[in-house]
Amino acid sequence: MSTPTPRKPSIDSVTTIRDDGSRFFLHPADVRGFFTKHRRWTGLLWIAIYLSLPWITIGGHPAVFLDIAARRFHLFGLVLAFQDVWLLFFGITGLGFALFFITSLLGRVWCGWACPQTVFWDHVYRRIERWIEGDAIKRRRLDAAPWNREKVVKRVGKQIAFVIASAVISYLFLAYYVSIPELWDMMGHAPGEHWGAFLFVFLFTAANYFNFAWFREQLCIVICPYGRLQSALTDDNMMVIGYDEKRGEPRGKVGVVNAGACIECNRCVQVCPTGIDIRQGLQLECIGCAACVDACDEIMTKVKRPTGLLRYDSLNGLEGGKTRPSGSGRVRSCIPSYWSLE
Numbered sequence: 001m002s003t004p005t006p007r008k009p010s011i012d013s014v015t016t017i018r019d020d021g022s023r024f025f026l027h028p029a030d031v032r033g034f035f036t037k038h039r040r041w042t043g044l045l046w047i048a049i050y051l052s053l054p055w056i057t058i059g060g061h062p063a064v065f066l067d068i069a070a071r072r073f074h075l076f077g078l079v080l081a082f083q084d085v086w087l088l089f090f091g092i093t094g095l096g097f098a099l100f101f102i103t104s105l106l107g108r109v110w111c112g113w114a115c116p117q118t119v120f121w122d123h124v125y126r127r128i129e130r131w132i133e134g135d136a137i138k139r140r141r142l143d144a145a146p147w148n149r150e151k152v153v154k155r156v157g158k159q160i161a162f163v164i165a166s167a168v169i170s171y172l173f174l175a176y177y178v179s180i181p182e183l184w185d186m187m188g189h190a191p192g193e194h195w196g197a198f199l200f201v202f203l204f205t206a207a208n209y210f211n212f213a214w215f216r217e218q219l220c221i222v223i224c225p226y227g228r229l230q231s232a233l234t235d236d237n238m239m240v241i242g243y244d245e246k247r248g249e250p251r252g253k254v255g256v257v258n259a260g261a262c263i264e265c266n267r268c269v270q271v272c273p274t275g276i277d278i279r280q281g282l283q284l285e286c287i288g289c290a291a292c293v294d295a296c297d298e299i300m301t302k303v304k305r306p307t308g309l310l311r312y313d314s315l316n317g318l319e320g321g322k323t324r325p326s327g328s329g330r331v332r333s334c335i336p337s338y339w340s341l342e
């Protein structure tokens with residue numbers, strides 16, 4: 001059976017929505033490389049942190065425990081009563097400012113490296129999908145195949161695995177609201193005896209399942225306001241993932257006279273989890289995962305050209321200019337020359 005061709009990204013439309021408004025499911029290709037390897041370890045670390053915070057005790061209480069029943073919030077040793085809730089204003093605005101500050105220096109590093117959506121999607125659900133249905137080519141073939149025994153077994157098996165993963169994550173997140181001894185106690189009783197907790201787990205499982213089994217990258221593209229704020233937080237010195245147009249254009253196969261470094265292999269597009277072509281410029285769909293950087297570096301190494309055609313740099317840097325020695329410039333001077341062309 002022939003493999004269906006992926007949709008061609010356009011700067012004027014969303015790759016995952018067809019012209020008739022229906023959803024186009026992406027199957028990003030696997031990629032290996034420096035950033036992928038480091039993102040994997042960082043992702044596993046974040047999962048461990050997200051899931052273990054209620055289990056770690058500080059001052060005799062869980063590190064993070066939102067004890068709604070007793071109207072007390074335990075945050076890293078700090079105990080807040082319900083009447084202290086006004087402090088949350090400072091906490092939330094402080095977090096917001098910190099996020100904006102980090103964005104103005106390092107771009108969407110949060111999205112690509114630490115956001116729970118990306119972390120659980122990449123390191124839990126996509127792994128399950130790959131394990132059951134195979135690589136991107138096999139998944140695309142399965143999409144296009146008629147409903148035969150193999151397709152039913154794989155699709156049903158994947159959905160069951162997704163429901164189990166969603167339920168396990170929901171149970172572990174319940175520990176943010178219910179103390180661990182209480183959680184153990186609840187698990188030994190019928191759901192009817194703890195309707196509130198049961199409803200929380202049920203709804204959270206359903207939301208997780210919907211999000212990771214179907215909605216996926218749409219959450220980043222359509223719902224999350226952070227990507228949309230990017231244009232307001234961006235300046236030409238902020239670190240982004242971008243394409244060195246000066247070096248890459250005009251595109252052409254290896255051996256073509258006067259061709260630029262980009263050999264138009266489309267590997268950067270095939271690995272992109274939001275289906276964009278970063279060579280068309282900075283886009284709100286770019287979650288800064290650096291998969292395209294690894295993919296292009298692999299190709300450049302194969303064709304014996306310098307890596308870094310796609311790279312972390314400022315827009316000024318990509319234009320061939322200097323990154324201002326303030327803001328992102330200071331950060332850039334701290335990162336290895338791996339990212340720079342020189």
Ligand code: SF4
Pocket residue numbers: 241268271272273274275276277278285286287288289290291292293
């Ligand atoms: S363009 Fe590159 S960095 Fe941005 S989402 Fe796609 S693969 Fe990730």
Ligand code: SF4
Pocket residue numbers: 248261262263264265266267268269279295296297299309310
């Ligand atoms: S992976 Fe690199 S060489 Fe291939 S199309 Fe993308 S930018 Fe061009």
